[in-house]
Amino acid sequence: MSKGRILLSVAIDFGTAYSGYAFSTNADFEKDPTKIYANENWPAGKVGFSRKTPTILLLNPKQEFEAFGFEAEDIYNELAVEKEHKKWYYFRQFKMCLHGEKVMKKDMTLEDETGKKLEAEKVFTESIKYLKNHFLKTVMKQGKQYEETEIQYILTVPAIWNDTAKQFMRNAAEKAGIAGSQLKIALEPEAAAFYCQYERTERNENMFAAANTGTKYMVIDLGGQLIATFID
Known part of the structure; x- marks a missing residue:
């Protein structure tokens, strides 16, 4: 297909x-x-x-x-x-x-x-x-x-x-x-991580700014809650 x-x-x-x-x-x-x-x-x-x-x-x-x-x-x-x-x-x-x-x-x-x-x-x-x-x-x-x-x-x-x-x-x-x-x-955390990258770039209006090599971020799954913390 x-x-x-x-x-x-x-x-x-x-x-x-x-x-x-x-x-x-x-x-x-x-x-x-x-x-x-x-x-x-x-x-x-x-x-x-x-x-x-x-x-x-x-x-x-x-x-x-x-x-x-x-x-x-x-x-x-x-x-x-x-x-x-x-x-x-x-x-x-x-x-x-x-x-x-x-x-x-x-x-x-x-x-x-x-x-x-x-x-x-x-x-x-x-x-x-x-x-x-x-x-x-x-x-x-x-x-x-x-x-x-x-x-x-x-x-x-x-x-x-x-x-x-x-x-x-x-x-x-x-x-x-x-x-x-x-x-x-x-994998659930990988899917969440990709989405958070897009969300971050939308807010910054700078495409892929948060996904540059070396950028650190953490995704926490609290069961129904999704928290993204970026460590620049």
């Missing part, structure tokens, strides 16, 4: 506590690299709307997808009130189970809130599939149409993960319907 066919790039932030995505067209990037669109309308119950949604997956008793994020949280809470939740599969904050796993077996399992086990690959695949499909619906609502081959997907992962964990995420993403040729795995 030719890179010239890529018209839209989307980054999926699969977080430990919260997840979301952001996207940009190639045309917008060429004009302004910081022009990025994100879904800011995740229904957050009584609090209104949020830029991200909790990394929570809910499957029905037949192990079929039911909901993700705030919606999954609300449905499960209602089931718990009626004491009908025990047969459902409710997974939350499961991302970091991949950290430290030297060998990840095909049949690796995760435990849900009530101790029921399910294949880890299915849990990650269903979650990524939801985020991918949500993104596609968001783009369609904007009145834009893209072929699958025109979309580049970027899935961010922690830098501390080993190659086995990164490959696990790639496999799950491909099972979620993302073609391997259109998928890139990016």
Whole structure:
């Protein structure tokens, strides 16, 4: 596939506590690299709307997808009130189970809130599939149409993960319907560092001024917060 066919790039932030995505067209990037669109309308119950949604997956008793994020949280809470939740599969904050796993077996399992086990690959695949499909619906609502081959997907992962964990995420993403040729795995701190460089140069109105050889800066991830400190 030719890179010239890529018209839209989307980054999926699969977080430990919260997840979301952001996207940009190639045309917008060429004009302004910081022009990025994100879904800011995740229904957050009584609090209104949020830029991200909790990394929570809910499957029905037949192990079929039911909901993700705030919606999954609300449905499960209602089931718990009626004491009908025990047969459902409710997974939350499961991302970091991949950290430290030297060998990840095909049949690796995760435990849900009530101790029921399910294949880890299915849990990650269903979650990524939801985020991918949500993104596609968001783009369609904007009145834009893209072929699958025109979309580049970027899935961010922690830098501390080993190659086995990164490959696990790639496999799950491909099972979620993302073609391997259109998928890139990016390290979270590197992605943040590149963005902060663009942000810095925008403020200084001096292109790449902050990215000169020898410039030192530090990016701190506080979980949902991003702080950039430049040490000149």
